[in-house]
Amino acid sequence: MTERTNNSDRYDFKTIEEKWQKTWLVSSIDRVVQDDKKEKYYVLEMFPYPSGRIHMGHVRNYSIGDVVARYKRLKGYNVLHPMGWDAFGLPAENAAQKNNTHPAKWTYENIDYMKSQLRQLGLSYDWQRELATCDPDYYRWEQRIFVEMLQNDLVYQKVTTVNWCETCQTVLANEQVIDGECWRCDQPVEPRNMNGWFFKITDYAEELLSDLDTLKGWPEKVVTMQKNWIGKSTGLECKFAIKDSTESLSIFTTRPDTIFGVTFMSVAAEHPLIDELISGVDDEATIRTFISEIIAENKKLGPEEETEKKGIFTGRYCVNPFNGTQVPIYIANFVLAEYGTGAVMAVPAHDQRDFEFARTYDLPIKPVVIPPDTELDPATMEEASIAPGELTDSGQFTSLYSIDAQQAIIDHATEKGFGNAKTTFRLRDWGISRQRYWGAPIPMIHCDKCGAVPVPLDQLPVTLPDGNTELDNECLPLSKRPDFYETTCPQCNEPARRETDTMDTFVESSWYFARFASPQELNSPLDKSETGYWLSVDQYIGGVEHAILHLLYSRFFTKALRDLGYLTIDEPFENLLTQGMVIKDGAKMSKSKGNVVDPDELIQKYGADTVRLFSLFAAPPERDLEWNAQGVEGSSRFINRLYRYINNHLENLTGASESTYDESQDRALHRKIHQTIKKVSYDIETNFHFNTAISAVMELFNTLTSLTEESRRDRPSAQTIEEAIRTILILLFPMIPHFVSEMWEIMGLAGTPQQTNWPSFDEKAAEEELLTIVVQVNGKVRSRLDVPANTEDSELEALAIKDAQVLKFVGDKTIKKIIVVKKKLVNIVV
RNA sequence: GCGAGAGUGGCGGAAUUGGUAGACGCGCUGGUCUUAGGAACCAGUAUCUUCGAUGUGUGGGUUCGAGUCCCUCCUCUCGCACCA
Structure with a gap:
């Protein structure tokens, strides 16, 4: 800050923000208790790991949550908005080793500092509900x-x-x-x-999957990711007897219709029957070496890489129970021991992996499912044919279509006792x-x-x-x-x-949202009355990186706690908002890239309100937010403009009640006020698009300043100006609470913003009585007509065809058709 | 490879159901005030060959009318990746 700056025209955010934070703290204004007479609303942001200091991602996440909380309070809800600490974890141990301190000390110091940072942001948490998962009073209940x-x-x-x-x-x-x-x-x-x-968790696999369909308030993307993760597939489990043995190999397949096309068998290197299979065979030593090799390889390789298909013949055979055919048993590197049964029936004609393997080891390929209008020649096929079709060469099932054949084959196996219908999940315990x-x-x-x-x-x-x-x-x-x-x-x-x-x-974070309902409960993990009132979470907000693990575990815990008698809900999070990352220069902020923005510095320089406003304004919450230093200046400038305006008009405003509403002078501003309330309410209510809500308030303020310029003679009455400012303030309160509280006080408005109701709009006042109707000729805009809103269609048509600009383009061509769209346009087709 | 989402000015982003493309903000240009301006305010700002034409990744289609709907292709982001 330079000496040249005139302090009087910039608001003193430091003093103001400290003042209000203290006021709110002393009055415990954000404390909530169960109140059966009021409708509850539970908004929760994913609690942080106390790593030391908050980062911009937290600022964004918690700003969004705070707007939701404050908005819902103004709407009259009893709002639960708690915060806590995901306080166990490895970084504390590492830091402890490095600094020769105790993890608890390190963790609690971090919590203290981060809590002070959250306070400085003016976030409206009920801090009396604060919890840290490393506290024995928390984890005793987990135990x-x-x-x-x-x-x-x-x-x-x-x-x-x-x-x-x-x-x-x-x-x-x-x-x-x-x-x-x-x-x-x-x-x-x-x-x-x-x-x-x-x-x-697999006990709940089916329910975790099917209940995803009830999560209407979740992003489709997250639902899909969870579905894939759970990975349900249905098919046939079937036993292939091992030749010269009493054992049999169990396989799982989703394509029972291809079972007559089995030409060999692939088993995982870790399969439990490996010893039984290879003990005493000629090449036992070679095979054992091979097994160790591929186990080592699979361990070493990241999950990313796909290796070449490799395998080795065990020298043993098994029998396809459907047709009695003997097929060789291979050990193959691509068979997963953990999924299904660890053994796969290989159908090279209809499975790409089996196809590649068969080509490598020159194994027979036998097509048994022929898609419509297709010929399959094992000699010339270049890839497996995975489409359904008509069965051929499949015994009694020949000429059935895939879908019917699958059921018939499962039924047959069940009847004969060598197989059964089977559902497999990818999800593991x-x-x-x-x-x-x-x-x-x-x-x-x-x-x-x-x-x-x-x-x-x-x-x-x-x-x-x-x-x-x-x-x-x-x-x-x-x-x-x-x-x-x-x-x-x-x-x-x-x-x-x-x-x-x-x-x-992850266990701690799987139930903390429920503990927040009764964080101090001494006799039980959860108080039934409190959880019954507060849960489920109406709005959960956090990063998409937790789309699977944390959210899936929490869903599992909710169901388990329900079955243990603690909860009565099936799902923890009614609505989920996955906010985008905060990025800078097109990349995620990271120390190595040197593009990290420190929230502390920003708050020092601009104040919390500006930082909050920018992080809400720059992008809708679900998208990534490009941090832009000049954009922050813009948000600061807006608040300062508002500040100066209010200060300069203070004298007029105090006598506002004496002035009277004058339709001709006040109408335009009055209309804009109600349009803005409508727009802001809509934007928040439908999808939390605060960026457009803020821009609507900016528009209202722009309208206000231009209508009240000194040079104008038809300036609105003080009464309406006051209404405009009051509206701007209350609409912005959820976003910039310190500033609004201060202005509220300076203007001598009744009560506090917290005690105010979210304004309702008057549909009639929001209506335009003069409309601009676009006139198109062949779909191109040629002219505009300013007409009263109640102008009849026929009159509009008449006006349009008389319009000078229109006439120029219509010329002497014949008018084929005129389309009139209410309140929007007239299109003349020639 | 499979699945999902997204491509709009110099930039971030607007555009409820197909109906004035570019709201709002940033940046930029010019001006006012000023010893000074990185303050504030005012005006302008899609492009071009500017009475007009062209413009929402590409090429088609539907329609009186398409950023929006349908098809083709391209690019980017995210997720999954031998799941039998």
């Missing part, structure tokens, strides 16, 4: 839910393969393995079989074990005699051990903390060992 889920068969443990980093002595999540190496120390990760705990310190301990005790025993409910929470000064590192994994794991079995009292894994942090 209780875990135990109850265990008792209801929704939790189990199994040994499974995980990514292990030897250097870090920990399991890594899939996202933390980059090109087969640890993201932190570049040590190649190794697969390791470990025991882990799982939530049975949710492994929640993490071998870390900074997470919620899994409340189990392992006893040699009694097995895995849940910690009795009255002994919860199982808290994390505090910093131990004797240890040089305070956040060692729990498995290295005897002070933590040494215990006795609750059943037999013998020495036993606590489970040392902590829960995936």
